[in-house]
Structures are given as structure tokens and as C-alpha cells.
Amino acid sequence: MKKGILLTLVVAIGLLAQPLPKITDSYFFGPLNTQNVEYNPIISPTGRYLVFQSNRPGGEGGMDIWVTENLSYPNRMKTPSWDAPKNFRELNTPNFEGMFTVLFDEAEKPYELYFTSARYDDARDRKKNRDGFDGLNIYYTKINPRTGLWAIPLHLNEINSHFEDKMPAVSPDGCYVIFSSNRPGGLGGYDLWISKRVPSTKIENLEPNADKPRLKCRDGVWQRPINLGSSVNGPEDEISPSFHWDGTRLYFSSNRNQQQKKYSFYYSDYDSNSEKYSIPKLMGDPFNTKRVLTTQSTGFPFDTPSDRSTYSLYEESDNEGISVTHDDLWFYFASNRPGGQGQFDIYRTQVPEDLRKSYDFVFRGLVYDGSESIMIGLDATLKIFDETKPIGIITSKRIGGDLSTEENENFRTNIRTGKFYRVEISSPGFIPTELNLDLRGNVGEKKEQYSRIKLLPIKEEKPDRPDMTIKGIRFVVKDKKTNVVIPNADCTYFDDINRKGKVLTPKDNQFDLTETPNIGFEILVKAKGYKTDTFLFPVQRIQDMVGKETVLYLRNLNDYDDLYNTVIYFPFNQRSISDEDKKILDRFAEYLIKNKNDIVEIGGHTDNVGSKEYNITLSEDRALAVYQYLREKGVAKEKMKIQAYHYSQPLTDNDTEEGRAKNRRVNFKKVN
Numbered sequence: 001m002k003k004g005i006l007l008t009l010v011v012a013i014g015l016l017a018q019p020l021p022k023i024t025d026s027y028f029f030g031p032l033n034t035q036n037v038e039y040n041p042i043i044s045p046t047g048r049y050l051v052f053q054s055n056r057p058g059g060e061g062g063m064d065i066w067v068t069e070n071l072s073y074p075n076r077m078k079t080p081s082w083d084a085p086k087n088f089r090e091l092n093t094p095n096f097e098g099m100f101t102v103l104f105d106e107a108e109k110p111y112e113l114y115f116t117s118a119r120y121d122d123a124r125d126r127k128k129n130r131d132g133f134d135g136l137n138i139y140y141t142k143i144n145p146r147t148g149l150w151a152i153p154l155h156l157n158e159i160n161s162h163f164e165d166k167m168p169a170v171s172p173d174g175c176y177v178i179f180s181s182n183r184p185g186g187l188g189g190y191d192l193w194i195s196k197r198v199p200s201t202k203i204e205n206l207e208p209n210a211d212k213p214r215l216k217c218r219d220g221v222w223q224r225p226i227n228l229g230s231s232v233n234g235p236e237d238e239i240s241p242s243f244h245w246d247g248t249r250l251y252f253s254s255n256r257n258q259q260q261k262k263y264s265f266y267y268s269d270y271d272s273n274s275e276k277y278s279i280p281k282l283m284g285d286p287f288n289t290k291r292v293l294t295t296q297s298t299g300f301p302f303d304t305p306s307d308r309s310t311y312s313l314y315e316e317s318d319n320e321g322i323s324v325t326h327d328d329l330w331f332y333f334a335s336n337r338p339g340g341q342g343q344f345d346i347y348r349t350q351v352p353e354d355l356r357k358s359y360d361f362v363f364r365g366l367v368y369d370g371s372e373s374i375m376i377g378l379d380a381t382l383k384i385f386d387e388t389k390p391i392g393i394i395t396s397k398r399i400g401g402d403l404s405t406e407e408n409e410n411f412r413t414n415i416r417t418g419k420f421y422r423v424e425i426s427s428p429g430f431i432p433t434e435l436n437l438d439l440r441g442n443v444g445e446k447k448e449q450y451s452r453i454k455l456l457p458i459k460e461e462k463p464d465r466p467d468m469t470i471k472g473i474r475f476v477v478k479d480k481k482t483n484v485v486i487p488n489a490d491c492t493y494f495d496d497i498n499r500k501g502k503v504l505t506p507k508d509n510q511f512d513l514t515e516t517p518n519i520g521f522e523i524l525v526k527a528k529g530y531k532t533d534t535f536l537f538p539v540q541r542i543q544d545m546v547g548k549e550t551v552l553y554l555r556n557l558n559d560y561d562d563l564y565n566t567v568i569y570f571p572f573n574q575r576s577i578s579d580e581d582k583k584i585l586d587r588f589a590e591y592l593i594k595n596k597n598d599i600v601e602i603g604g605h606t607d608n609v610g611s612k613e614y615n616i617t618l619s620e621d622r623a624l625a626v627y628q629y630l631r632e633k634g635v636a637k638e639k640m641k642i643q644a645y646h647y648s649q650p651l652t653d654n655d656t657e658e659g660r661a662k663n664r665r666v667n668f669k670k671v672n
Contacts (some may be wrong), residue, residue, distance in 0.1 A: 026348040032082040035342035040321035045108045047325045048073040053098030061094030064304040074628050090150045093128045095120045099167040112142050115170040118119050118440040131155045136166045158222045169241040175217040180239045186227055188235035214432055232268055232277050245326040253320040262316040288319055316490040362448035364412035367396040370454035375403040377410040378429040386419055408529050417443040430455040430534040438484040473545045475511040480553035485509050494648040495519055499608050516541050516546055522648035525532040534649040563591050568666040575621040589633035601641050601669040605661035615646035626666045
């Protein structure tokens with residue numbers, strides 16, 4: 001299994017996944033979409049390349065396969081900028097080519113391509129000739145490893161029939177192909193059929209990696225296709241299948257339950273126990289569209305049959321051909337909905353949370369006594385909360401011996417991805433702590449989180465006024481290493497109303513909020529000799545803090561390498577990194593690669609111009625740009641996390657342009 005982030009002491013830090021800000025759905029103009037057909041978009045695993053079919057001018061003739069590159073790559077959040085599409089001339093002929101699938105290898109490079117075409121004979125170019133049955137057939141080609149070119153396509157005799165066979169979708173492991181056909185034996189119209197490939201070469205000890213395709217069947221013979229059955233197929237048409245990257249979810253289009261026989265997107269999950277696909281579910285907006293008739297429509301009875309059999313108050317569209325990136329961030333799909341460039345056009349939208357796949361996730365680690373010179377595991381209780389509900393209680397065991405390696409653990413449990421978890425850790429005689437597991441977003445399958453959680457003993461302290469009670473919320477600033485109160489610290493309160501910040505007045509090194517906030521807030525903490533930090537408190541936590549003392553831990557500057565003082569500044573409303581900044585980040589990347597135990601938080605910041613929501617997105621984009629550059633330089637993603645601070649951690653006053661320029665930045669924090 002892939003290991004998660006190693007923690008020494010964590011207090012309210014989100015791990016692994018970052019919840020995504022909602023990005024506007026993208027409709028692409030030229031050069032991607034034209035007045036012609038752009039159909040069946042297949043996005044590469046990383047989102048860098050898009051392959052699609054089109055009958056635009058400049059091709060070999062008829063419907064062709066085209067490919068384009070995202071010039072904004074590797075920025076996954078920015079709207080792609082597609083270059084001028086290039087014709088896939090190695091495969092295209094003056095006949096029909098389209099309705100295809102691309103199989104990618106472990107290096108995320110195209111390995112095989114299955115597509116729909118027809119028998120073709122041209123004495124002028126024998127390489128373009130194709131055998132086949134009457135009508136549409138499925139063909140196959142493979143990259144030649146010596147030349148890097150595609151081989152001459154072959155007719156799949158074992159799959160094709162004398163009927164229409166089209167729209168192949170190959171599973172990411174290469175072991176199954178699902179296609180649409182009107183051959184006899186179906187339930188009516190076009191049905192989805194499946195064939196299994198029996199590999200001729202056995203692949204052993206395949207390293208599992210859920211972030212990339214895993215080819216188990218690189219070669220072999222396809223078996224006789226069988227119908228997917230009534231759980232998926234119906235009396236109408238099922239077309240344009242495609243697989244989710246994990247191979248267990250099937251997307252397709254169907255015109256079932258449609259008066260006007262328009263196509264909508266559905267999905268069905270594979271049940272390994274019954275070895276069948278589940279009853280399909282209709283995908284909602286924005287994938288499927290049903291819009292009120294425009295003023296251009298004359299309405300009934302002028303544009304509908306006299307029997308009203310297809311009469312509708314809506315103008316409906318066909319939605320056909322869909323694929324998802326391997327990080328589970330983006331759907332690409334084709335539709336002929338109103339408002340497009342021409343006939344079918346290509347669209348992009350974020351994967352909604354309710355459509356993200358949920359997987360088993362292993363949470364394990366070591367709870368230990370932080371006061372001992374020799375590490376000793378503790379008997380402790382870990383309460384796991386699913387957002388607001390407690391879903392489980394587990395215990396850790398007291399263990400001894402050499403616990404200095406990462407693999408030592410005294411607790412383990414299974415939870416599911418797709419949710420936000422809060423974990424409270426307590427043991428008699430020790431100060432309780434908590435950590436957050438943010439498993440929303442693009443976590444993936446077969447992942448785990450290993451955490452080393454340090455608990456410190458409770459020290460008896462005699463209060464100056466034993467009868468004193470806390471009114472409101474109290475904060476105390478302490479040294480994270482020694483747990484000693486830091487004198488002369490400064491705390492500033494920020495929320496949506498107090499955008500410039502409100503300085504909290506200390507009393508006996510304690511900072512009180514006598515009026516309980518009713519919205520989420522942040523506390524900016526500064527102290528001489530310590531790294532400045534901001535602590536975020538969502539509205540859901542506020543009631544639990546009332547009448548209690550919350551400790552804000554700062555790290556001494558002596559605990560940091562000087563490279564942690566690196567700051568990357570950004571012009572107004574900008575997200576890109578300059579060449580000079582890249583040189584600075586190169587040194588930081590070398591340090592992180594060399595110091596394997598360091599885990600860094602990349603914090604994005606803005607000035608206070610604009611709304612909080614916009615600045616959160618902007619600061620996250622800035623942090624993401626730095627994250628992606630460090631990834632390109634070889635820094636493991638497990639060593640980095642992203643935090644959007646928007647305008648809650650200003651370096652200086654936002655009242656002047658000079659001050660705002662210093663606040664538009666990305667800086668770094670050591671979190672382990």
C-alpha cells in the first residue's frame with residue numbers, strides 16, 4: 001500500500017486531500033470546438049492530452065481522430081488552453097474513423113488504441129486498406145516500441161460480427177472491452193456487450209499504484225462477447241461506454257425513458273460478489289440537460305406530431321461520450337446542447353463530490369508518550385467523528401522496544417474516503433489532542449495514513465485564582481517543542497467582518513474572546529524568535545471551544561532551516577511563478593528531497609482586495625502552482641500539503657499598494 005504522511009504531533013491539520021473550490025464549468029471555443037462535430041473526448045491520465053473525433057476541415061475525409069495538447073499543463077485547476085488539434089493521420093482514412101478508446105500504460109503513455117471504422121480498399125495507399133465485415137467494425141492498433149509509431153490497424157475478428165459493432169471501451173487494466181452492437185441476442189436496439197482478454201503473457205508481482213493505469217493484460221486473445229444483460233441494457237439504445245480509471249465503474253449513454261429519444265449519461269458500478277453491473281443511475285446536471293423551450297421554438301402543434309407522442313415543454317439534447325481524469329478531478333464530455341459552437345461540442349466540469357468513488361482507507365499509527373527519552377507506546381482511546389457524528393472508537397496498546405521506525409504501530413482501523421474525519425486522542429493522565437483526516441476530493445483507492453501521535457503528561461498547576469471561570473473562548477500561545485507558554489506573544493483576530501484584523505489584548509499571557517463568534521474565524525499569532533502562524537477555526541468547532549482554553553503552538557526559528565523562510569511573491573491577481581522564483585524553488589526542492597523526514601505546508605496568501613471566497617481560490621491557486629513545480633522537480637507529493645490562508649495572515653498593512661504587494665505570496669511551514 002502507498003504510505004501517507006508521517007506525523008509527530010498534529011493539531012487540527014487536514015491531511016491528504018484538499019477540498020476543491022467550485023470551478024465554473026468550461027465550454028471550449030476554438031480551436032477545440034468548431035461548427036462541425038467534436039465528439040467522444042478521451043482525456044489522458046494527467047489531463048495533458050485530449051483525443052477526440054471530428055469531421056472538421058483539414059482531415060483525411062469524413063470523421064477522423066484528432067489530438068490536442070493543453071498548453072496550461074500541469075496546472076490542473078486552470079481552464080485548459082488547447083492548441084490547434086492535429087489530425088491522427090497514421091490511422092485516419094477518407095472513410096469513417098472514430099468512437100474509440102485509448103489504453104495507457106504505467107508511464108501514462110498511449111499503449112493501445114481501439115476504434116470504430118469500416119472496410120476500406122484504396123489501391124493508391126495499401127497501408128490504409130482495412131479488412132472487415134459489412135457495416136461498422138472495431139479495429140485495434142498498438143505502439144511499436146522500436147519505432148514509436150502505430151502499427152497497421154487490425155480487424156478484431158473475434159469480436160466483430162456482420163452487424164454494427166462500434167464504440168469500444170477497454171478497461172484500464174487491459175483485460176475487458178465493452179462495446180455497443182445491434183447484433184442478435186440483445187434486448188433491443190443497440191446493447192452493450194463485453195469480451196474478456198486472456199493474456200498470453202503472465203505478469204507477476206505487479207506493483208499496485210492506484211494513481212496510474214495498471215496493465216495486467218498487455219496481449220492475448222479476446223473471447224466471444226456476451227451481452228451485459230438486463231441489469232444494464234434495455235429495449236432502447238445503449239452507446240458510447242467508457243470506464244472510470246479504477247475499472248469498476250462504467251459510464252454510457254442511453255435514450256431510455258426519453259420521449260424524443262435523446263441520449264443521457266448513466267453510470268453503473270461493478271459488484272465483484274455477484275459479478276454483475278448494478279442498475280444504472282442517471283447522471284444529473286450539468287451532464288444531462290433539459291432546458292425550457294426558447295422563443296425560437298413555435299411549440300405545439302407546429303413542431304410536434306399531431307398525436308403529441310414526442311411533445312415536450314423542453315428542448316433536450318444528446319449527451320454522448322464521457323471520460324474522467326485519473327486524479328478524479330475532471331469530467332470531459334460531448335453534447336449538442338443549445339449555445340454551442342456547432343453540432344456536438346466538448347465540455348469540461350469538475351467531478352461532483354457525490355460522483356467521486358469511495359474506497360476503503362487504512363488509518364494506522366503509533367500513539368506514544370512524548371515525555372520519555374525512550375519512545376513508549378501508550379494505551380489510548382481514539383474517537384473518530386464523521387463530520388458531526390461519532391462513527392467509531394478504537395484503542396491503542398502499550399508497547400515498548402525500538403519504536404523509532406515508521407512501521408511500528410499500536411492502532412489500526414478502516415474508514416472510507418469521501419468524508420472529513422476528526423479524531424480525538426486521549427489517555428488518562430495525558431493532555432488530549434486531535435487530528436483531522438480530510439478524505440474528500442481526489443484521494444484514490446488502496447491508500448493509507450500512518451500517524452505518529454505524541455501525547456504529553458498533564459502537569460499540575462496551581463491557578464492564581466482557583467475560582468476563576470473562563471467566559472467565552474481563551475487562547476494560550478506555547479512553544480511546540482517544550483510546551484512552555486511564550487510571553488509577549490501577539491494574537492490578531494480575523495473573520496469576514498474584521499478583514500483588517502482585531503488585536504486581542506493579553507492578560508497574564510492569555511487571550512480571551514468574551515463574545516463568542518457566530519462565523520468561522522482565524523487567529524494570527526506572532527512572537528519574537530518564533531515562526532508566525534495562522535490558526536483556522538471553522539464555525540462547526542466554535543461551540544466546543546466555549547469555556548475552554550485552546551493552545552496555539554508556535555515553532556522556534558532555530559528549529560527551521562533557513563530555506564523555510566523562502567517567500568514567493570505574486571503580482572496582483574496573478575498565479576504564475578516567475579523564472580527567478582523557480583531558481584529559488586529549485587534550492588528548496590533539493591533540500592526537501594535530501595531531508596526525507598521533512599513535511600512542508602505550502603501556504604497561499606492574498607491581499608484583502610475582493611471577497612473572501614475569491615481570495616481563498618486565488619491563494620489556493622498560488623500554492624498549487626508552487627506545489628506542482630516542486631512535484632516536477634521530484635519532491636514526493638506525500639511531503640507536501642496545501643493551505644489557502646487568503647488575507648488572514650498579512651505580513652504588513654493592506655492599506656497601501658506596497659503593503660498589499662508583500663501580502664500576495666506563498667510561504668512555507670514545517671508541519672512534522
